[in-house]
Amino acid sequence: MFDLTGKTALVTGASGGIGAEIARALHGAGATVGLSGTRVEPLEALAAELGGRAHVLPCNLSDPEAVTALPKQAAEAMGSVDILVNNAGITRDNLFMRMSDEEWAGVIEVNLTSTMRLCKGVLRGMMKARWGRIINISSIVGATGNPGQGNYAAAKAGMIGMGKSLAYEVASRGITVNAVAPGFIATAMTDKLNDEQKGAIMGQIPAGRMGSPEEIAAAVLYLASPESGYVTGATLHVNGGMAML
Amino acid sequence: MSDITARVKAIVVEQLGVEEEKVNEQASFIDDLGADSLDTVELVMRFEEEFGIEIPDDAAEKIQTFGDAVSFIEKAQA
Numbered sequence: 001m002f003d004l005t006g007k008t009a010l011v012t013g014a015s016g017g018i019g020a021e022i023a024r025a026l027h028g029a030g031a032t033v034g035l036s037g038t039r040v041e042p043l044e045a046l047a048a049e050l051g052g053r054a055h056v057l058p059c060n061l062s063d064p065e066a067v068t069a070l071p072k073q074a075a076e077a078m079g080s081v082d083i084l085v086n087n088a089g090i091t092r093d094n095l096f097m098r099m100s101d102e103e104w105a106g107v108i109e110v111n112l113t114s115t116m117r118l119c120k121g122v123l124r125g126m127m128k129a130r131w132g133r134i135i136n137i138s139s140i141v142g143a144t145g146n147p148g149q150g151n152y153a154a155a156k157a158g159m160i161g162m163g164k165s166l167a168y169e170v171a172s173r174g175i176t177v178n179a180v181a182p183g184f185i186a187t188a189m190t191d192k193l194n195d196e197q198k199g200a201i202m203g204q205i206p207a208g209r210m211g212s213p214e215e216i217a218a219a220v221l222y223l224a225s226p227e228s229g230y231v232t233g234a235t236l237h238v239n240g241g242m243a244m245l
Numbered sequence: 246m247s248d249i250t251a252r253v254k255a256i257v258v259e260q261l262g263v264e265e266e267k268v269n270e271q272a273s274f275i276d277d278l279g280a281d282s283l284d285t286v287e288l289v290m291r292f293e294e295e296f297g298i299e300i301p302d303d304a305a306e307k308i309q310t311f312g313d314a315v316s317f318i319e320k321a322q323a
């Protein structure tokens with residue numbers, strides 16, 4: 001099950017906790033992986049850890065030209081892009097009434113617009129191959145909202161609506177487009193929360209714990225696999241029951 | 246039949262799975278040859294690769310018949 005031997009996967013945000021784990025999971029299933037991110041050092045460390053079948057492809061997702069060039073660079077390095085995982089994301093939290101245009105636009109640009117550009121960039125090859133997997137890493141916040149995250153929630157909900165529209169268009173070509181919506185996942189980002197904040201969050205999670213990056217990566221691995229070929233336009237919520245959607 | 250016409254016809258026949266006789270100059274990809282909108286995008290991609298040209302989106306929208314495609318490619322290669 002879930003054998004990706006001979007497949008190629010581009011993962012954005014591969015320098016982060018969840019992105020690195022996604023890359024490990026796809027690589028572990030036999031895929032060649034393109035590791036993209038802004039920080040080169042962690043990408044190179046990850047590539048070294050994985051050994052063969054790993055390519056470092058640095059990219060600043062707030063630079064439209066760099067984003068447009070990334071699918072081409074990935075295809076040159078790996079021969080194709082069969083699987084695209086749009087995982088990179090930033091936050092610029094602020095109360096809605098205080099949110100600046102820059103905070104809004106920056107989050108939409110990196111989280112949503114770059115996803116659109118990367119999807120466009122890989123579609124030609126997938127259409128020709130009559131096979132493709134696009135997995136957008138959304139968020140529970142895209143479905144439920146979250147105070148202070150109007151921009152982030154809009155971008156994450158936007159990924160889902162955009163992905164469903166694209167899923168309609170390319171379903172007949174063997175390309176699926178799905179989303180994974182993580183809840184609270186233990187990463188460097190959530191490590192910064194204090195005990196009181198953590199306690200408040202735990203109270204809302206029926207599973208009584210935070211999720212692990214491995215649990216997100218497993219969902220991505222399924223949606224990247226040949227076995228998920230009849231699943232498209234779906235959002236897989238991985239949140240310990242925090243929101244049952 | 247010119248070389249370009251023959252090559253374009255071969256692509257259309259293969260891409261849309263239609264009989265060669267149906268592919269005449271006035272044949273509309275969508276109305277006569279059963280293409281959907283995504284097929285037309287793929288056709289343009291195939292033309293770009295076959296002839297080593299770039300067909301911008303606004304030009305691609307105007308290529309609606311087999312004749313449109315042949316004349317666009319002939320001009321692009323002239």
